Amino acid sequence: MPLPVCFHCGEPLPAEPLHVRIDGVERAVCCNGCGAAANWIRDAGLADYYRLRDGAGARVDVLPGDYSAWDRADVQAGHASTTPTGRGITVVCEGMHCAACAWLIDHALRREPGVQDVGANAVTGRVHIEWDPARTPLSAVLARLAALGYKPHLAQGEDAERERRRERNRMIARLGVAALGATQAMMFAEALYLDTAREMAPATRDFFRWITFLVSTPVVFFSGWPFLAGMATELRHRRPGMDTLVATSVLLAYFASLVETLREGAHVWYDAAVMFVLFLLAARFLERMARRQASARLDTLARAQPALAWREADGGREQVPVAALAAGDVVQVAAGDTVPADGELLDAGAAVDESLLTGESTPVAKAAGDTLYAGSTCRESAARLRVLRTGAETRLSQLTRAVEKAQANRPRIAHFADTVAMRFVITLFLIAGVVFWAWWQVEPARAFEIALAVLVVSCPCALSLAVPAALATAHGALARMGVLALGADALESLARADTVVLDKTGTLTLGQPRLQRAEAIEGDIERWLAVAAALESNAGHPLALAFGDGRGASAAQVQASPGRGVSGFVDGVEYRLGQAAFAAGRDDDGALWLGDGSRALARFEVADPLRADAGAAVAALRGLGLRPVLLSGDGEATVRAVAGTLGIEDFAARQSPEGKLEAVHALQAAGHRVLAVGDGINDAPLLAGADVSAAMAAGAPLAQRSADLVLAGPRLMRLPESVALARRTRRIIRQNLGWALAYNVLALPFAALGWVTPGIAALGMAASSLVVTVNALRLGRTPQGEQ
Structure with a gap:
């Protein structure tokens, strides 16, 4: 029988829980913090939150915290911006995981005096707040946010935040104009299509055409501007691609319709032009959402950086911005607070939560002299540390840059898809020209319409989206698992591996001899x-x-x-x-x-004791078809004992770095695809020489620089989970490419035979793009075993 849990946060209830009355029903809560939050939500008339949410909320601290320091100018510098009516800032919130959370935050903060605008995004966990400092301080708004269970943290880089918001707002505006214009254009076009008997008066027909022209123009030149600009860039670099085909098709439909309107011709195709823009923008918007979800790891890392730190000075302490810390400073971190910089623990041991950095929820015991990393949280007790690294040198910043690099790199398969799409576009223009010429010989009145349908229906949008959407979603899933993909082709190579070469010390063992x-x-x-x-x-x-x-x-x-x-x-x-x-x-x-x-x-x-999950990880790798090989620099007896415990039949002891590399080359010469895993300086040649490699996060920096993947925490089961995800990604990419190519090959003859109108062609193209995007998003649903 399941244990009773808190109505607000879902945590187990104490022996004597508190009760609050929501919608006339007594609800049990675990603590005063959750009770206060529930009462406030009820009294504010926002109890619909409990009906809308799809999961428990975050636990609310009884004392939400003091945010008065956030009112300081030196803290807001670089994070808050000036708006026409006050100030604006973006914060990253813990605990916001669904649309109901965003709804609650929007409605709750708008009730605070002086708050002018709020925008909460459940996908990214970000909240943008605009407030009037003359009426209310920022600390009061943030205290309300924390009192609801959503602990705020500074988002990194207000300039990047502003650009991200501008890009999002532009995309939404373009999509809105396209939706409105396409709806109106289709309504007027329908009136023209229904005149099958040609009984409509010429003046009425021309009126509908000119009205359609007016509503189509902003769709083509405002909503469709990304495609027009993309075509200019592609032609400037002499690499015609999807944007060239899209922009050409839209402009052909638009200007041909304008010519026909001026000369009172038989047909216009405004509806095809605007539908093409609308459907493509919608597909591109879905792809951006997939990419945004994939980069959520950066937001998670960003919220790990506190705004302020307590620095010891002249026998006392002072609160300073984290940016003011320097190596050698001694800082104090209270229980429950976040470590502001990498440093050496000075006092007795402490329990530290490193979950934001490693994905491990279990606190790590630290002794005096151990390193504490920026972004980790002191659990039960306060700590003092001497700062070793700040800013861009901290492990937190290094992980952030690693994720950014992984998302920026383009793997071989993505370049291949781009090349195929480019050649397909050139071929499609030639085919459309041939189709136009053929129909001109048979039925000139339909030649342009059919050639346009060929261009639209066979647009390789799905082909261009097939790989990027899948890779972006897969990298996001990897990051949530605590694995950072540093190599551009890491996922592709990982999926093809059939042999795994394992180091012993620090990899299969804890590295704590x-x-x-x-x-x-x-x-x-x-x-x-x-x-x-x-x-x-x-x-x-x-x-x-x-x-x-x-x-x-x-x-x-x-x-x-x-x-x-x-x-x-x-x-x-x-x-x-x-x-x-x-x-x-x-x-x-x-x-x-x-x-x-x-x-x-x-x-x-x-x-050196084995990792707790070493046996399970080796068994899982074997279950995935990878043959485990143990190569170690330790003695024969030690290596044999470890291999026997883990059931590894192929092993070698007293292996030098050169010997490990030779063993990998021998396996590759025999036709094997080798995945190498290590952690030490002596493993760097091994990691660099393998087809794909993974380094442990606690290992040597040289090993990590040589690796394609970094396991950000101590759990070795991440390795087989990553292999399984890589293979699922390869399968999804193949499905997407297969679908995209099959659709284009099958749809083109129907359009060439005149069986598909340009409007229907735009709908089919959009459906094809939607299929590959939704299919790619399946990778974000990480199986339970991979959490």
């Missing part, structure tokens, strides 16, 4: 532990965790030998730490040795 046994061959073991810790502390290798923070010693001239170990000077003496042959000139036994290259000083045994 623990010292199991330390044995001194000669001398004092505590001394050798201090030397090992000093060598590893600056080597950037996960083994550093096994030895602590340096134990009071420091190393100089540390050099890493990938796959073998590290060397350096401690108190003027050179030491080596790594494989037995490298460190002590002995035969390899799988342990870690300390020596001077020929003489052994100490022997260490370390263990």
